[in-house]
Amino acid sequence: MTFSVLDPASLLVVGTVPDQGLTDARSAVDAAARAFPAWRRTPPRRRSEILHRAFELMIRDRDELARLISRENGKSLPDATGEVTYAAEFFRWFAEEAVRPGGDFGESPAGGTRTLVTHRPVGVAALVTPWNFPAAMITRKIGPALAAGCTAVVKPAAETPLTALAIARLLTEAGLPDGVITVVTTTDSSGVVGAWLNDERVRKISFTGSTAVGRVLLRHAAGRVVNSSMELGGNAPFIVADDADLDAAVAGAMIAKFRNGGQACTAANRFYVHSSVLEAFVSRFGAEVENLTVGSAADGAAIGPLISAAALRRVTRTVDEAVAAGARISHRATLPDAPGHFYPPTVLVDVPVGAAILKEEIFGPVAAITTWTSDDELLDLVNDSEYGLAAYVYSGDLARALRLGEAVDAGMVGINRGLVSDPSAPFGGVKQSGLGREGARDGLREFQETQYLSVDWPA
Structure with a gap:
């Protein structure tokens, strides 16, 4: 089965994509789970190189991607071109963050031990993105997930799936191994995302969308205590x-x-x-x-x-x-x-x-x-x-x-400026506008768990 993508300016069909269901959703998690052990062991420098190459490819194809965004989303070409540039910057930023994972080491206050703090990838992540920025909302999640060593399943909005598929193809061209990222296009958003949240292999959900839907997903995620990032509504x-x-x-x-x-x-x-x-x-x-x-x-x-x-x-x-x-x-x-x-x-x-x-x-x-x-x-x-975004x-x-x-x-x-978004700054809100931050070092931490090792260290 397939569904059509319409140009909201002309109401004409600009493309068709597979209308995938629960079987496809589970298969995507299968692929991500298989790919995770090798991807988390991939040296940070190699993950960085793939992300930087993806940045270069997006800039190479900027005009084509902008036209695609304009056709399926309707936004003006200057807006769409600006979005592609902004979206690509998330790949470049997190390419640089991938090789700076951070950590800590020090003596415990009581003496006799040393504390070693490190950060490890959360695991398989479910990324759910909206239609209004079909490139930037994808790269703002994929970039830190890959940099952290996570694999991911991605569900773009049914209104704008073509941009997500185009970016996935560029990641493959950049050298991303099979299964690390899988895009699922569907008109059954609640069914697909619900299947992911019910799958014990999925350990992270990152969602951008309305506060009403965010509340539903948080209730669902609470059942398995899934690590959750929510970028919700604003006013x-x-x-x-x-x-x-x-x-x-x-x-x-x-x-x-x-x-x-x-x-x-x-x-x-x-x-x-x-x-x-x-x-x-x-x-x-x-x-x-x-x-x-x-x-x-x-x-x-x-x-x-x-x-x-x-x-x-x-x-x-x-x-x-x-x-x-x-x-x-x-x-x-x-x-x-x-x-x-x-x-x-x-x-x-x-x-x-x-x-x-x-x-x-x-x-x-x-x-x-x-x-x-x-x-x-x-x-x-x-x-x-x-709201408080x-x-x-x-x-x-x-x-x-x-x-x-x-x-x-x-x-x-x-x-004294009318724009707040920047890949190097922590994007997110307070109150009903969400949980967590995207971009900056904070964005990487959203896809990592902190672990510490207490090492015996006799005087």
Whole structure:
């Protein structure tokens, strides 16, 4: 059996892939379990060389991969090209981390022994990735898993499996042995992932997706106490202080809000603009939004479609409810005359503090703006959320910006910049936004267990 992958801009089929089921899921674990002993014994330098070669191959094929992402995901070509570059960097970063596994050695306080601390691979890992960044979410998990000496089974989103398969082929070309990574494409996500979590050979799950699904997986993982990393939902606040450089704030807002059409867990959703600069900010920001071109990547548009008809209905309903609650549409881009799942980039002002749109993850090209007057009031509003992934702070006073950033309940804060993601930085959130970190040295540790050896050491 197979299933079709659709271009959300044209609604045309761009490819078909196998619709794999429970038998295939178990076979993938069989392969990973067989490959694990040899892969964990593979010298770190060799693992590093394979990852670095995979980085080089992704850069070699950057344009082709970007076109593939645009076709199955719908994002603009500049967005897709930027994603490929970012995704490849995870292979390069973890190629470098693979040869620096770390450890410790020292005398115990009581004397008579030495403590040797080392790190070993967790084992077979199940990697589950979303559709919104089909290259970066894969490499951000595969990179550290391979560097640590783990083997893995991978389930990409059914909306965007073609990019995952392309990256798997590049890993094979880079010299990765058979069975170390197996991609399972399926429309039965819960069945396949459930089978993996029930398999005693799977010792790790790394999931990126919604908080609701993350809760389900954590309950399932608890049954066997499976090592779990969860990168879940977000509802990022974007703070503009009265002393902010408004041109810089607008430029940052365009990135933080409209990268990938707002379909990012780090996307700015709630805009808190100081009342004294509201009019000036909205005027400049709104003008930029109205100038955004919406349409197919093939036509050079800056903003592509939402991923599905269901996503389009959800964003439409969210905005309609906000307007019914008192919000007002101040600026909007123009929609194309095209069949795709397009929603116009929209600026909402006069959004009531208690509006649902400020509580929910929009996952679309909509900026909801409200105002504040004091820092204490601001922090009460910002931290009144179950999420805590990303936040953005713009202020002309760096010390004030840092104080606000440290007071925000978020795992990542952009200070006077609209982008927080970096392979060398620990990506992750607090509260309902997840568990663990990806990227940096922290990302490698997520795929390792710490072991210590207590060595008799007579005086």
